[in-house]
Amino acid sequence: MLTRRTLLKAGLASLAVPAVAACNNGAAARADGEIIYWLWDSAQLPMYTECAKVFHEQNPQYSVKIEQYGWNDYWSKLVTGFISDTAPDVFTGHSSKYPLFADKGQVLPIDDYVARDNVDLGIYQKGLADRWIGADGKRYGLPKDWDTEVYFYNSAFTEAAGISAEQLNSMTWNPKDGGTFEQIVRRLTVDSKDRRGDQPGFDKDNIKVYGLGYADAGGGDGQTSWSWYAAINGWKYSEGEPWGTKFFYGDPKFTETIGWWRGLITKGYMPTYAQAKSGVDVTTSFGAGKYAITPNGSWMLGTYGTLKQVKSKLARLPIGPVGKRMSMMNGLADTIWAGTTQRDASWAWVKFLGSQTAQDIVAKAGVVFPAVAASMPAAKAAFAKSGWDVTPFLEPVEAGDVFPYPANPNAADVTAVMTPAMESVMSFEAEPSSLAKANDDVNQILSANT
Amino acid sequence: MIFIAPATLGFVVFYIWPTLRGAYLSFTEYSLLEAPKFNGLANYERMVQDSFFWNALGVTVEYVVINIGVQTVLAVGIAMLMYRLTKSITVRAIVLAPYLVANVVVALVWYWMLDVQVGVVNTFLGWVGIDPVAFFGDSHWAIPTVAGINVWRHMGYTALLVFAGLQTIPSYVYEAAEVDGSTEWKTFWRITLPLLRPVLVMVLVVTMIGSFQIFDTVAVTTQGGPINATRVIYYYIYERAFTRFDFGYASAMALVLFAILAVVSLLQLRLLRAKESDLA
Numbered sequence: 001m002l003t004r005r006t007l008l009k010a011g012l013a014s015l016a017v018p019a020v021a022a023c024n025n026g027a028a029a030r031a032d033g034e035i036i037y038w039l040w041d042s043a044q045l046p047m048y049t050e051c052a053k054v055f056h057e058q059n060p061q062y063s064v065k066i067e068q069y070g071w072n073d074y075w076s077k078l079v080t081g082f083i084s085d086t087a088p089d090v091f092t093g094h095s096s097k098y099p100l101f102a103d104k105g106q107v108l109p110i111d112d113y114v115a116r117d118n119v120d121l122g123i124y125q126k127g128l129a130d131r132w133i134g135a136d137g138k139r140y141g142l143p144k145d146w147d148t149e150v151y152f153y154n155s156a157f158t159e160a161a162g163i164s165a166e167q168l169n170s171m172t173w174n175p176k177d178g179g180t181f182e183q184i185v186r187r188l189t190v191d192s193k194d195r196r197g198d199q200p201g202f203d204k205d206n207i208k209v210y211g212l213g214y215a216d217a218g219g220g221d222g223q224t225s226w227s228w229y230a231a232i233n234g235w236k237y238s239e240g241e242p243w244g245t246k247f248f249y250g251d252p253k254f255t256e257t258i259g260w261w262r263g264l265i266t267k268g269y270m271p272t273y274a275q276a277k278s279g280v281d282v283t284t285s286f287g288a289g290k291y292a293i294t295p296n297g298s299w300m301l302g303t304y305g306t307l308k309q310v311k312s313k314l315a316r317l318p319i320g321p322v323g324k325r326m327s328m329m330n331g332l333a334d335t336i337w338a339g340t341t342q343r344d345a346s347w348a349w350v351k352f353l354g355s356q357t358a359q360d361i362v363a364k365a366g367v368v369f370p371a372v373a374a375s376m377p378a379a380k381a382a383f384a385k386s387g388w389d390v391t392p393f394l395e396p397v398e399a400g401d402v403f404p405y406p407a408n409p410n411a412a413d414v415t416a417v418m419t420p421a422m423e424s425v426m427s428f429e430a431e432p433s434s435l436a437k438a439n440d441d442v443n444q445i446l447s448a449n450t
Numbered sequence: 451m452i453f454i455a456p457a458t459l460g461f462v463v464f465y466i467w468p469t470l471r472g473a474y475l476s477f478t479e480y481s482l483l484e485a486p487k488f489n490g491l492a493n494y495e496r497m498v499q500d501s502f503f504w505n506a507l508g509v510t511v512e513y514v515v516i517n518i519g520v521q522t523v524l525a526v527g528i529a530m531l532m533y534r535l536t537k538s539i540t541v542r543a544i545v546l547a548p549y550l551v552a553n554v555v556v557a558l559v560w561y562w563m564l565d566v567q568v569g570v571v572n573t574f575l576g577w578v579g580i581d582p583v584a585f586f587g588d589s590h591w592a593i594p595t596v597a598g599i600n601v602w603r604h605m606g607y608t609a610l611l612v613f614a615g616l617q618t619i620p621s622y623v624y625e626a627a628e629v630d631g632s633t634e635w636k637t638f639w640r641i642t643l644p645l646l647r648p649v650l651v652m653v654l655v656v657t658m659i660g661s662f663q664i665f666d667t668v669a670v671t672t673q674g675g676p677i678n679a680t681r682v683i684y685y686y687i688y689e690r691a692f693t694r695f696d697f698g699y700a701s702a703m704a705l706v707l708f709a710i711l712a713v714v715s716l717l718q719l720r721l722l723r724a725k726e727s728d729l730a
Contacts, residue, residue, distance in 0.1 A: 009716045076692050083482055101693070232680035271567075276568040277676050278587030356689045416502075423677045427589065 026187055033062045035345045037334075040074040040153060043302050047365045051358045055349060062345040065173035065294040082106050085339055089346045093141050093335040095131055095242075095405045096221070101335075102134045103409040108147040108336040109138035109322040111112070113347045115134060123356065124371045131334045131404060135243045141333030142354030143371035145362065148327040148402065149224055150392040151315040157209065157292040161187050161196065165313070169392070175233055175256045181318040182264070185211035187271045197269060204268025213291030215282040219416030220249075221406055224296050227328045229258045229402055230356040232320020242404035246443055249418065250436030261434045267432035273427040286310065297330075298393045304388055316392045325395070329402035331371060369393070410445050417441045468709075476702035479694045493702035503703060505678050506686040509593060513682060514661045516597040521653065524601065525608035526646075530638070532609065533616045542613075545606040553603070557667040560599045561586065588670050589679035596667050596680060610655060615649025618640070644728045651722040655715050662711055683707055 023309055039048060045068050064441040075097060081087030082101075093107070102108045114121070123288040124143050132141040153168060163184055166286065172179035185199035189211035195202045197211060218225035221237075238244025248254060264270040279285050284295045286308035293315075296304070305311045317325045319411040334353050336346045352358050359370035365381025369390075376394075383390045396402050408414065420440035425429035464675065474495055478486035497503050526546060548556065561620040564569050572582040585595040627637045643650075665684040668674065674681035674689070680691075683703065691700035 053581060079482065079692060079695075104695075106480065106483060136621035247574060250677075272584070272587075273567045274584035274587035274589070274591075275674065276587065278564070280562055280565050280568070284565075285567050290567045312721075416689070416694060419675070420677050429589075429677065 006048050023444070026359045030132050031346050033267065033342065034065060035349055036065050036067060037061065037339070038067050038069065038074065038078070038088040038091040040069060040092060040351065041299075041367075042068055042070075043367050044362070044365075047367065050361050051353060054357065054361065055352045058352070062267075062348055064349055064395060072315045075281070080338070081365070082339070086344050087337045087339060089340040089342050090334055090336055092144075093333050095134075095330055095407050096411045097227065097408050098132075098140055098333075098335060099134060099236075099409040100137070100411060102138070103139050105141050106338050108338045108340070108343070108346075108352065109134075109140060110142070110245045110336065110347065111139050113351070114139060114142075119351065120345045121356070123373060125343070125373050126427060127329070127387055127402070128331055128371050131242070131331060131407075132335075134411065134437050136297060140223060141330050142334040142350055144353055145368040145371055146329055146331035146397070147369065148393045149295055149297050150294050150327075150394055151295050152286070152300075152304050153315055154289065154291070154311045155311045157188055157289075161292075163187060165315075168315040171318040173229060173232065173317070173320050174261045175229070175321075177254075178195065178260060178264075179318060182269075185264065185269045186267070191268075197267070202268070207268055207271075208447070209290060209292055211292050212264060212270050213292075213294040214270060214276055214278065215284055217419070217422035220327075220411075220414050222246075222422075223328055223405065224331065226257060226261050226297075227403075228317045228326055229261065229320070231326040231328075232256050232318070232322050232398065234322050237405075238408075239405040242407045244406055244408050245311045246405075247414075247439055247446070249421075249439035249442065253406045255435055256420075256431040258435070262426050262428070262432075265428075273423065283307065298369055298390070301383065301388055301390070305388070314389065314392045324399070324401050326401045326403060327393075329397060330405040333371075364424060384385055391398040408446065413445045414442050417445065432435065472701045473705055475698050476705045478698045480698040480701075482691075482697050483695065486698065489698070493699045494706075496699060497702060497706065500682065502678065502682075502686060505573060506681050506683040509665065509679065510662060510680060510683045513593050513597050513664055516594055517661045517664070518654070519599055520597070520649075521601045521605050521608055521657065524605045525612050525653075528605065528609035529612035529616055529644070531612050538580050542610065545609055547602045549605065549607040551603070553666045554670050556603050557599060557670045559600075564595065573625060578720070587676055589676045592672055592679045595615075596664070596671070599667055600661075600664065604657070604660075611653050612646070612649065615646050615653075619645045647722060648727050651718060654722075655718050658718070659711055659715060662707070662714075701702060705713045 013446055034040070036047070036283050037052070039045070045066065046072065052066055055062050064107055078087060078091060082104075084190075087106075087423040091102075098107060102109075113119075117384045119142070125146055129139075132143060133139050151168075156167075158168060167180070167184065171181040171184060173181045177183070188195035188209070189202075189207060190209040191203040192206040193198075193201075193203065194208070198202075214225050216225065218227070221227065230253070233256070235248065235251055235257065237247060239246040248386055265272055270276075276282070282291070282294050283296070283303050285298065287302075289308055289310055295317075302390050310318060316326055336343070340346050354371070356372045357376055359372040359375040360378055360450055362368065363370040363375040363379035363383055366379060366386055369379055370376060378396075380390060391425050417438055421430070421435060425435065459579065463718045468672050475486055477488060477490060479489045479492070480486035504516060532545070562574070564574055566582050566584045566587060571585075575582060586590050623641055623645070624637065627641055632640070663684055664682050668682055668685045668690070672680040674685055684707075687700045687703050687707070689691060690703070
């Protein structure tokens with residue numbers, strides 16, 4: 001007979017089940033030698049599944065369980081994992097995020113392992129491995145891939161405007177009149193009566209196709225929005241790159257760059273900030289034929305490839321007052337959680353992912369650029385197969401004309417200051433000179449925490 | 451006792467304990483990854499100085515006023531239509547439909563529809579000769595847009611609550627009004643609204659508390675922007691706690707919000723005499 005007491009017991013038991021199940025996510029409940037690995041890019045999941053298979057064949061004592069979460073969930077889940085001791089043993093790290101984790105002792109320095117196993121750091125693209133040496137001088141990861149920026153343009157629009165690929169690949173830029181880059185953007189802008197930006201009667205308030213699109217105001221890094229203009233204007237983010245101790249957002253070289261950039265809105269070549277931010281995202285608008293050119297990073301090649309209505313091609317960034325082209329070079333690395341119970345297995349996996357064997361697998365998929373230089377030809381061939389000539393991404397790297405992502409352990413606090421400050425400027429609610437005040441706030445954050 | 455034990459257990463574990471712990475953490479400096487350090491009233495002093503906090507409060511109040519104002523009027527309107535014109539279950543189900551869709555899904559679908567360049571809403575506006583509106587991108591439009599989306603989702607549910615209240619009003623008062631030659635409009639103001647008051651107060655208090663807690667729509671669409679136009683208090687607390695690792699300060703803000711909500715609810719109950727009915 002069903003008594004009250006048994007009902008109560010059943011009730012309590014059902015309460016307890018989810019609690020027990022929840023504990024299973026923890027690192028403790030796993031078999032020895034099994035590690036959990038996290039990444040955020042679903043497009044890379046197949047390659048890494050393949051890597052895990054090869055890794056297990058080479059090291060039968062270890063196995064890897066891969067879990068993938070989207071970019072936004074990824075970081076908050078990771079942090080709650082740190083707090084509750086359930087973080088993955090190895091996870092994909094980003095240069096804007098790992099300095100804080102290192103500062104809080106959550107990622108494992110791998111210097112001893114690198115020395116013990118004589119890992120050759122010379123196999124990576126120049127400068128990449130050093131990006132993972134923290135402000136404290138310790139190494140926190142082995143690089144797995146890298147990225148730079150170029151312009152993605154709608155080739156139907158450039159042909160209609162009579163602009164050749166040569167012209168697009170030899171653009172110049174300066175902060176006064178924007179150089180031939182601005183001339184091209186002007187010509188590519190079309191108003192609702194099909195008049196171009198350089199034709200008489202052009203109506204800048206009724207635009208059908210904007211010459212240049214942008215995703216956001218760029219915050220403190222401007223990676224895909226303004227970073228290369230500022231760099232070729234001779235500006236640096238901070239004293240001491242990449243570990244900024246003092247930032248220069250108030251520098252005239254920077255403010256005049258931003259002043260020129262937002263001037264494109266006034267001239268009608270770029271949408272207002274409200275319009276740019278009210279879109280789903282910049283690639284969707286580009287795919288709908290609303291923009292002629294959009295700058296973006298190499299990790300977006302796959303997304304641009306899926307745009308069916310437009311044919312996108314790549315153009316080099318412009319040459320600036322410093323006499324050359326420059327791009328930000330950033331990348332990802334695999335890092336080990338300091339709280340892992342499987343240190344040796346974790347290190348073996350990180351070492352494997354940093355090796356040419358693994359990076360050849362990654363390269364052949366043609367999704368990202370591998371960090372190992374010798375794997376690069378395979379990636380180039382894979383991209384060529386899907387119709388991309390990725391040379392514009394590679395040139396600045398080969399020439400050494402790259403600059404790092406501005407890293408610091410207070411990145412979140414700096415972003416909280418710089419994002420609204422840049423948004424105010426781009427929506428004409430503040431002048432570019434107001435960035436001097438934001439810069440003071442940023443420097444105050446940095447000095448408060450050192 | 452034994453019957454309320456499961457509920458009590460849940461209440462203590464998931465409400466009382468976190469509240470007490472949150473109250474304690476509000477007096478500490480706590481970066482989540484290191485042990486909390488007691489720092490007295492420092493977090494509260496910071497709050498007074500923090501322009502982002504005051505901006506967040508202002509933005510939240512703007513949201514609540516628009517959201518609750520529009521939603522309550524529409525809900526009473528819909529409830530009246532349901533009450534006077536139809537008793538159809540199908541109509542009631544349809545009115546409730548938006549509420550059955552998850553918040554995040556609603557927000558994302560509207561985000562697509564309201565896109566300034568490729569969104570269907572702006573295409574319609576174009577047909578009737580209105581220039582595209584940057585609903586989420588324009589700092590003046592962003593909060594009304596977010597508020598509007600949540601009105602759309604919640605008004606049916608609120609209308610059903612009001613509708614339930616309407617059914618408690620005895621029909622003889624309406625018959626009497628009719629005999630006295632009262633118009634529909636006059637009947638609404640003189641009979642329906644006063645007799646509906648206790649239910650309406652309950653609905654207002656509940657929806658307003660919910661409204662102050664606006665978070666998900668902002669989190670999946672504007673994320674606080676443009677500039678600081680939609681950085682509502684809950685989103686700011688979340689940012690401080692989980693992206694900037696400033697958990698102590700975030701706890702202090704959460705506690706202040708708790709106090710504000712308690713005061714607002716009490717005031718509403720008092721001022722609108724929720725306990726008495728005019729029927730008595």
